[in-house]
Amino acid sequence: MPEAKSAPLLRVAHLKVAYPIRSSLLQRQISANVAVSDVTFDINPGETVGLVGESGSGKSTVARAVIGLVKPDDGVIEFEGRNITGYSRKQFKSVRREMQMVFQDPYASLNPRLTVRDLIAEGWRVHRDIVPRDRWTAEAKKLMDRVGLNPDYSDRYPHQFSGGQRQRIGIARALALRPKVIICDEPVSALDVSVQAQVLNLLDDLQEELGLAYLFISHDLSVIEHLCDRVLVLHHGHVVEQGNAREIFERPRHEYTKALLAAVPVVRPWLDQADEGRHPTGEPAA
């Protein structure tokens, strides 16, 4: 990785998030469900860090805390050296330009009443200084082209697209803010296997071209191995193992990681490509 020695882009230390459990009658908090605790990791510019674990292990919770959708109960989150842990919503706005998210479910995460052009331009409406209003259509079309969508379809609504195409819209939305890091919360788990490979390749290309860093969440180890430099294995909200992706896959130490590895499903198309060189030079995936 090019800038491995510079300061981390994102630093998460001892993160703890608990969801309150409220009494049904008075909505008083009676207890808390600790979703993650003591999660620590760094992401350097241009690097991909993977987060694996079974369903309910707290992966999405880490993502939501990092991007400020839930308040951490403990721990520190730093972005480019700034402690953003206690930021108000207004203060967080500037961080969100640099840090974006691609959601798991491409059917639920796009507003069904907006056209693709408006979905992509939504970020520019929120952050007024990125693209002037009269350039929105042109820039949105450019982004559609970049993520492999036909720019002529900019007036269509999300329901007129397939799952893979919708996830490309989601990626274009994130790219519109020109972020430095994108949190991908299981971006392909809702897609067909064949489409998964195309979307993963797109993410890979974008990283090379734009120097993006990813926090890449998946329950699928083969996807993680393909994309990630470093991996955290999450189990019941705790990190049970972390380190270099290759090493963990070759010599898993924790029982849980071994169990996860044993559960890796049949061959995936992108694994076949992996040995022929990870980044096929420049040509877009067919």
Add this chain to the structure above:
Amino acid sequence: MTATAPAPAPAVNATMRHARRARRGVTVRIVVPLVVIGLIVVGAIVVPLVYHYDPLHADLLARLKPPGTVTSDGGTAILGTDQIGSDLFAQIMAGARVSLLVGVATLVISGVVGLALGLLAGHFGGWLDAALMRIADVQLAFPSILLAILVASVLGQGVGNIIIVLSISNWVVFARVARSQVLGLKNREYVEAARALGAGNWHLMFRTLLPGCMAPVIVVATTQFAQVILTEASLSFLGVGVPLGTPSLGSTIYNGTQYLSTAWWISTLPGIVLVILMLAFGILGDALRDKFDPRLRSA
């Protein structure tokens, strides 16, 4: 319809046929009321002009004439005349004009206010939600007739005051519908996605949540319209509605009650128009609800 259906999958065919018939039914139930309402709207605008209708003009020789009477000036009073000799058809249409005006103005005011307050309550929750919803409860418990009498005695009678009274008693419905819709939408992933972009409260409420509230609000508006027109007629019938000299469907019906035994048409015909108008809006609202219902749409 049954003769040509091929045998292999009768159950599937039956469901599909049922769904298609239901959809066609919805279209008919939307188009027919719209045509009826359209005719009444056009009539309410055009007829009083064509007849040079003047509510204060009395022609005592032409009083209480039954429908179809040829008047002294050579015209035909197709719906008869009332107790001061006005043409009833023109009067009914002028009354419909007032009713429609009151209905539209009330819905716009109470709809905008109710929608805004419902969005606020649903989006922010907490004490704001609790406070607004308690006010709404109090409002619902307070009969609009009582409010109308209060306003009429303080501000005097007038079309504007009726609109105020009806708006005050109607915003609650819109606020409740908008709020419940927001509560259903605000945990959707696309709202979270807008938050993740950095969207503020204003953006979330008016760009993300509001469009999702519009379908049920339109349905409610249609059914409320019938309700508002009826309430206006009741208020005018009771004498706390439109001022004397302003024809409204309610006041015309009221004026005719004294002549029911001798001139039945004065009360009955505007009553029929009122019923037709209400039915049209009621059926339209019902059909729109079916149209927006995803179970029917996906079929």
